[in-house]
Amino acid sequence: MEKKLGVYICSDCGIGDSLDIEGLQNATRKYQPAVCKTHPFLCSQEGVQLIKDDIQNEGINTIVIAACSQRVNQDVFDFDPLTYVTERVNLREHVVWVQPPGDENTQLMAVDYLRMGITRAMKALPPEPKKAELEKTILVVGGGVAGLSAALETAKAGYKAVIVEKAGELGGWAKKMHRTLPSRPPYAELEPPDIEGKIRAVEENPDIRVYTNASIEAIDGEPGMFDVTVSSSGSSETFRVGAVVFTIGWKPYDATKLEDQGYGRYKNVITNVELEEMANNGGLKRPSDGGAVQSAVFIQCAGQRDENHLPYCSSVCCLTSLKQAKYVRDSNPDAGAFIIYKDMRTPGLYENFYRSAQDDEGIFLTKGEVLGMEENPDGTINVKVDNKLLGAVTTIKADLVVLATGMVTNMVPEEREPNNLTDEFIGDIVEKQTQDGIVKELEPQSIVLNLKYRQGPELPHLRYGFPDSHFICFPYETRRTGIYAAGAARHPMDMASAELDGAGAALKAIQCVELTSQGKSVHPRAGDQTFPEFRLESCTQCRRCTVECPFGTLDEDEKGTPREHPYRCRRCGVCMGACPQRIVNFKNYSVDMISSMLKEIDVPEDEDFPLIVGFICENDAYPALDMAGINRIQYPPNFRFISLRCLGGTNLVWIADVLSKGADGVILIGCKFGDDYQCHFIKGSQMANERLGKVQETLSRLMLEADRVEQVQLAINEYDRLPEILDEFIEKVKEIGPNPYKGF
Amino acid sequence: MAEETVISPDIKFIRELKETGGETLKKCYQCATCSVVCPISPDDRPFPRKEMVMAQWGMKEEIFSSPDIWTCHNCNDCSKYCPRGARPGDVLGALRQRFIKEAAVPGFMGNLVTEPKMTLVALAIPLLLFLVVLGVTGHLGIPEGRIVYSKLFPIRYIEVIFLSAVGLAGVAYLTSLSRFWNRLTRVNGRGYSKAFVPALVETITEFLKHSKFAKCEANRDRKNGHLLVFYGFVGLFITTLWITFYYYVPKIHSPIPLSDPMKWFGNLSALTLLTGSLIVIANRTKDKGINTRSSSFDWTFVIMVLLVCVTGILTELIRLAGIAALAYPMYLVHLTFVFYIIVYFPYSKLAHMGYRTLAIAYSKMTARDVEA
Amino acid sequence: MGQDKGILVVGGGISGLTTAVEAAETGYTTVTIVEKNPYLGGRVAQHYRYFPKLCPPYCGLEINFRRIKQNPAIRYYTMAEVEDVSGSAGDFRVRVRQSPRYVNEKCTACNACVEACPVERPNDFNFGMDTTKAIYLPHEMAFPMRYVIDDRHCKGLECSKCVDACKFGAIDLQMKPSTVELNVGSIVYATGWNPYDAARMDNLGFGRIKNVITNMMMERLSAPNGPTKGKIQRPSDGKEVKRIAFVQCAGSRDENHLPYCSAICCMASLKQATYLREKVPDSKATIFYIDLRAPGKYEDFLRRVDADENIVMIKGKVAKIEEDQATGDVVVTAEDVAGGKKIQEGFDMVVLAVGMEPQTRTREFPGGLRYEENGFIDVEQPAGVFGAGVAKKPLDVTSSVQDATASAIKCIQTVAGGK
CATH class of the missing domain: 1.20.950 (Fumarate Reductase Cytochrome B subunit)
Structure with a gap:
């Protein structure tokens, strides 16, 4: 495609007052734009018309708008992205609002930005959409409350669903419930379980196929074309689905580890799950002798909120014990049910249920700690409680002691301890013989999904085995595109929430198959129609891209050459940054593009004016710089910022480019990483950081100091920290001294 | 910690209290607002919060040994501010009445x-x-x-x-x-x-x-x-x-x-x-x-x-x-x-x-x- | 697919935005958001950070705004309220009234008008802790990035200084309210919440004692774009806060006020304690609570905060707050239940953890909505009408997003069922 460049410079919002517009225009000459125009109000109708006329009359197809931030007026400068390349050069927020007007350095900065912007535009091509007829059936893994809800909602929305359930029947835990928590206002009374109705609805729905006694042998492929092999009752079958809802539910914490709380030691100590079964099968009795239950003690947080067992809270046990206390009371009007809690957690409108349970004269509640238990000859148990409300030790004689044990996600296999899991994937650390000698490596274990992904067979997990997701704002976004977790597998939740969660995940699955079939990316670059392209002939099989992709997009052939699965891709460009051979590129985002932009920076020979290139993430650091602009926060003119889709796309080549050009330092500004990561691509800023750990290698070749490169973690609202961060970095660079390549 | 007590639920006592005017006693969730707003409650082991939990638990002996149910003058600042409508003032009143009956000779x-x-x-x-x-x-x-x-x-x-x-x-x-x-x-x-x-x-x-x-x-x-x-x-x-x-x-x-x-x-x-x-x-x-x-x-x-x-x-x-x-x-x-x-x-x-x-x-x- | 009439989302907070974006991205429906504020983002926009990751809400909002900007299927009206709803599922007729912004699409956000404007108004975005001019940008991250005039304070045509200052002709002081008629297939009420009016708790001193503030005010005090640029200073004299108390369940779990638990205040106070501890190293925070509710994985955050020896948690509700006239300190009385003592302690500032009151508790919305006893939108609604987020019950952000996404599929089924 022949590029026809039009450059449009807006002179207002202070741009014209601060900068020499003619100078800017002169700077564009080198690129021989078909048109280069200045307008005092470019975002006005007339301004936009000016551009449109040029498109019409001059055949402009590459539009560079040197005005305000790309974050504003997007709807105004909106030219069909499949036909035109539009590039915004931010002279307002990133230059004139943060630099002194009329200053030579301000002008130099603006010129650099303009030249870089033109270069970016010239190096970019419109994406070629990749539309395809893809499979839109949704696979639901797990037929509990969340799974049934996901399948039903999917079918109601007009899609087909397949449920794969490992048990012999649908319903999961809900089927084992004697009563369920109140699901509607006033949230005060227990309800009979309505799971049978849901199961029937699923079974009767022609759009839902159910496999019971089934397991998944393999899931291969990508959104829109996942090939699923299910084995059920001895036979196995392979079919194609478009996306997956992952609702594999939970298991109770292994109570045999709670011997210190009497479990296994005394017959009349049972778990809340066992009590539920008992209530369902003929009522409450003392396990020791089948005697009546006159007094029951519920011990909350049994093995929970406890770093030796489950460090987290399972959210529902307080409610469950209140519910079960009502069973005790219903079975015998003179019986007492004691609940010993750390904190009574009945959030939101469930407070009403707490109130209704409290009103029962035979339910006794206290904040307390169990100090010990003793079995009496008649099988009853004396529970010694430090009653925190009374400030006294009280002993309660109990026929039945119920441990409120917690929920463990089924992501964690039976034999593993949730508080002691290997990172990302559950598995064993094994020693492997490689060229570099023996290395310790994690061998991930197959649990449920059996994904044929190079990185591992399951969803990468966070602490305690819960799937990694872009929790808080985008909780359904796991690290496997097209696979959405819901229900208690995702985090501990009650049945009503699980039902809702299943519905939400179903929406995400539908959205995924729809966007994918239009060749569009899903969150967070929803709608992006570019795809990474691999020049495989230059690949050295270093496997960096296949290891680093946060979404497990790339598999490998036997030699280690990446195998693409474009529909798994989220377009972050981490692979592009990872590749030392520069073989990964997008039509409008490439290693060469950024390298070429870097070449356009005019590095002053003045040794007292260190020039620093900043790579910034466009989701957080770029807006933060905008905020600095809106607040007219001034910062030094020594920086040239280049925005990246994600900091994880930073290629070390660029750092070499910058420094060998004579610039004095490189700063990477991106989101926070670690446990509380803020990266929308989950691992991007962390990948950048890990890569920088290896920058020394590159810099030693250039005989330069690694300190010239630094990564700063900045949240989007921390624009107030910018001047300090930038000043400090300049000081640091000044201390190191000018780049010896200056002037070459 | 005070001395150890063995509890077996005295639901009868709770019912009696409820009938005697303390029908709200179970509503208390021990936030301790009452102890703070009570103008005559002492700093050391203030009342009526602990009396409320004792009453809820049917701990008759303990509560009838408390001087605090008598110190209460029934101002009902506690009931005014009680977030649960547990009306500690009324409950203490009921306790006093129960006590008078219990302590009666003959x-x-x-x-x-x-x-x-x-x-x-x-x-x-x-x-x-x-x-x-x-x-x-x-x-x-x-x-x-x-x-x-x-x-x-x-x-x-x-x-x-x-x-x-x-x-x-x-x-x-x-x-x-x-x-x-x-x-x-x-x-x-x-x-x-x-x-x-x-x-x-x-x-x-x-x-x-x-x-x-x-x-x-x-x-x-x-x-x-x-x-x-x-x-x-x-x-x-x-x-x-x-x-x-x-x-x-x-x-x-x-x-x-x-x-x-x-x-x-x-x-x-x-x-x-x-x-x-x-x-x-x-x-x-x-x-x-x-x-x-x-x-x-x-x-x-x-x-x-x-x-x-x-x-x-x-x-x-x-x-x-x-x-x-x-x-x-x-x-x-x-x-x-x-x-x-x-x-x-x-x-x-x-x-x-x-x-x-x-x-x-x-x-x-x-x-x-x-x-x- | 039947003829798509689209979805109306009432409320542009995190729940409304989520429903809108998630529904629109399925590709077969249009969505219209009606928001009464001059900006989208709702309550979360006023927050400094989210618990438990301590990340800024704007990080996620930025992504959502970008999804809106690039998706022509999503329209939005700010300063707009639904006035009337008629019809039924699949064919609702909705009348939306849009108040005049007095600033049109020509606004470039250059700020010249603000420099010219002679009138100040209390800044409601910052709960009145500072002022803006009568023409103002709600906050620097506001979307849409457009100025607005507060007509309760603007002197109007007789002044017109802003009009003269605007090079772009973006200010129209004669702008009139307008009405928009919409025809939609389904309606989602994501009307969110207001902080409960803290002045109604006469024993907690809010409104009488200057250094007693609410948790939402604490968010603004801590935010870099807040009234003190993120410095935690007490309102009476601007003194740096070193001793702070958090009063949990201020109005929540209280039959005299909000009988339900607001679900988020414990975590919010734990979070806000970290604000102070991070900004003022020699500070101390005390949290007075009834039950510490940090459900699920939030427990990790509670443990992390609890590990800070300068953050003390005391079981016992604060029921009396008084002012030390001489120092401006705030004296708090509570029973330390575990210690068996009534304690009185002085603090530089006290934060009331006030709860969430649904908008629908204090205001009725058209559309035949059904409410539960506290004013939340009920589970059962007329066909085609749904609630989302805190309009339905007290929820944290991530649960609101979960709920809003589930509402999105319900809408899709209504407008495009039988695809």
Whole structure:
């Protein structure tokens, strides 16, 4: 495609007052734009018309708008992205609002930005959409409350669903419930379980196929074309689905580890799950002798909120014990049910249920700690409680002691301890013989999904085995595109929430198959129609891209050459940054593009004016710089910022480019990483950081100091920290001294 | 940590409390707002939060050993601010009532007086007794001539009946009080910072000033009603002593002329009591949202007080009007109510006097009292 | 697919935005958001950070705004309220009234008008802790990035200084309210919440004692774009806060106020304690609570905060707050239940953890909505009408997003069922 460049410079919002517009225009000459125009109000109708006329009359197809931030007026400068390349050069927020007007350095900065912007535009091509007829059936893994809800909602929305359930029947835990928590206002009374109705609805729905006694042998492929092999009752079958809802539910914490709380030691100590079964099968009795239950003690947080067992809270046990206390009371009007809690957690409108349970004269509640238990000859148990409300030790004689044990996600296999899991994937650390000698490596274990992904067979997990997701704002976004977790597998939740969660995940699955079939990316670059392209002939099989992709997009052939699965891709460009051979590129985002932009920076020979290139993430650091602009926060003119889709796309080549050009330092500004990561691509800023750990290698070749490169973690609202961060970095660079390549 | 207790749920006690006016007790979720807003709750182990949990758990022994249920003056600041509508003020009131019944010597008297449905029986007993005595001694009938009540009911009879009854009640009350004291000291016993007598003197001084009542926020008017009732009773007690003195020393016998200072004093006391009880009743019927929900036990007592006053005043007025046919029966009715108030006092609401005195004195001895 | 009439989302907070974006991205429906504020983002926009990751809400909002900007299927009206709803599922007719912004699409956000404007108004975005001019940008991250005039304070045509200052002709002081008629297939009420009016708790001193503030005010005080640029200073004298108390359940779990638990206040106070501890190293925070509710994985955050020895947690509700007239300190009384003592302690500033009151508790919305006893939108609604987020019950952000996404599928089924 022949590029026809039009450059449009807006002179207002202070741009014209601060900068020499003619100078800017002169700077564009080198690129021989078909048109280069200045307008005092470019975002006005007339301004936009000016551009449109040029498109019409001059055949402009590459539009560079040197005005305000790309974050504003997007709807105004909106030219069909499949036909035109539009590039915004931010002279307002990133230059004139943060630099002194009329200053030579301000002008130099603006010129650099303009030249870089033109270069970016010239190096970019419109994406070629990749539309395809893809499979839109949704696979639901797990037929509990969340799974049934996901399948039903999917079918109601007009899609087909397949449920794969490992048990012999649908319903999961809900089927084992004697009563369920109140699901509607006033949230005060227990309800009979309505799971049978849901199961029937699923079974009767022609759009839902159910496999019971089934397991998944393999899931291969990508959104829109996942090939699923299910084995059920001895036979196995392979079919194609478009996306997956992952609702594999939970298991109770292994109570045999709670011997210190009497479990296994005394017959009349049972778990809340066992009590539920008992209530369902003929009522409450003392396990020791089948005697009546006159007094029951519920011990909350049994093995929970406890770093030796489950460090987290399972959210529902307080409610469950209140519910079960009502069973005790219903079975015998003179019986007492004691609940010993750390904190009574009945959030939101469930407070009403707490109130209704409290009103029962035979339910006794206290904040307390169990100090010990003793079995009496008649099988009853004396529970010694430090009653925190009374400030006294009280002993309660109990026929039945119920441990409120917690929920463990089924992501964690039976034999593993949730508080002691290997990172990302559950598995064993094994020693492997490689060229570099023996290395310790994690061998991930197959649990449920059996994904044929190079990185591992399951969803990468966070602490305690819960799937990694872009929790808080985008909780359904796991690290496997097209696979959405819901229900208690995702985090501990009650049945009503699980039902809702299943519905939400179903929406995400539908959205995924729809966007994918239009060749569009899903969150967070929803709608992006570019795809990474691999020049495989230059690949050295270093496997960096296949290891680093946060979404497990790339598999490998036997030699280690990446195998693409474009529909798994989220377009972050981490692979592009990872590749030392520069073989990964997008039509409008490439290693060469950024390298070429870097070449356009005019590095002053003045040794007292260190020039620093900043790579910034466009989701957080770029807006933060905008905020600095809106607040007219001034910062030094020594920086040239280049925005990246994600900091994880930073290629070390660029750092070499910058420094060998004579610039004095490189700063990477991106989101926070670690446990509380803020990266929308989950691992991007962390990948950048890990890569920088290896920058020394590159810099030693250039005989330069690694300190010239630094990564700063900045949240989007921390624009107030910018001047300090930038000043400090300049000081640091000044201390190191000018780049010896200056002037070459 | 205090000493260990073994709990087995006493649901019966909880039900009784609920029936006695503490129906909200289970609503408490132990936020401790009540202990903070209560103007007379001490900093050390404040109340009524812990009393609420003890009540919820049916811990009768523990709670009946607490001085704090008596320290409570029922201001109901706690009930006003209680976020759960648990109305600790009412619950403590119910506990006091239960305690009075529980501590009654002999036990059946507790039932007779604290159970509202027994009230008519309780009133019938003195009335029948009077009628029997009058019948046996041949005094039944309206005497002729000037209305002199001793013509119907000679002073000697009254003295014998009332002194022996009050004597018995007094002994019973002292027994209950001493048991209460033993409980207090046994369960809560610890080092005393003050001796009993000075603590008692301080307590009584406080009562005379009603200074604890003055701290009430939510229910300010309660102080006035209670103060007038209190002084009304004190005045009538003094009047009784005075009239006895007249009878035996200067041998001045009833009816005593209206001009006599004793008569002034007696009438003034009666009016004080009347006003006080009317204020109390008015306060209770006023809907202040937060106001204490009076139990029937409370109502019985205050109505008795009102009736004593009204019948007393009527007895006097009818006598002055010279309507013998009305005056003598009215006198008999009045005596019945007087009997109720002064003979049944260890089992009625009045019993709180002794318990509260001991409880506050005890709190002062253990440095848990709030400066009034 | 039947003819798509689209979805109306009432409320442009995190729940409304989520429902709108998630539904629109399925590709077969249009969505219209009606928001009463001059900006989208709702309550979360006023927050400094989210618990438990301590990340800024704008990080996620930025992504959502970008999804809106690039998706022509999403329209939005700010300063707009639904006035009337008629019809039924699949064919609702909705009348939306849009208040005048007095600033049109020509605004470039250059700020010249603000420099010219002579009038100040209390800044409601910062709960009145500072002022803006009568023409103002709600906050620097506001979307849409457009100025607005507060007509309760603007002197109007007689002044017109802003009009003269604007080079772009973006200010129209004669702008009138307008009405928009919409025809939609389904309606989602994501009307969110207001902080409960803290002045109604007479024993907690808010409104009487200057250094007693609410948790939402604490968010603004801590935010870099707040009234103190992120310095935690007490309102009475601007003194740096070193001793702070958090009063939990201020109005929540209280039958005299909000009988329910607001679900988020414990975590919010734990979070806000970290604000102070991070900004003022020698500070101390005390949290007075009834039950510490940090459900699920939030427990990790509670443990992390609890590990800071300068953050003390005391079981016992604060029921009395008084002012030390001489120092401006705030004296708090509570029963330390575990210690069996009533304690009185002075603090530089006290934060009331006030709860969430649904908008629908204080205001009725058209559309035949059904409410539960506290004013939340009930589970059962007329066909085609749904609630989302805190309009339905007290929820944290991530649960609101979960709920809003589930509402999105319900809408899709209504407008495009039988695809």
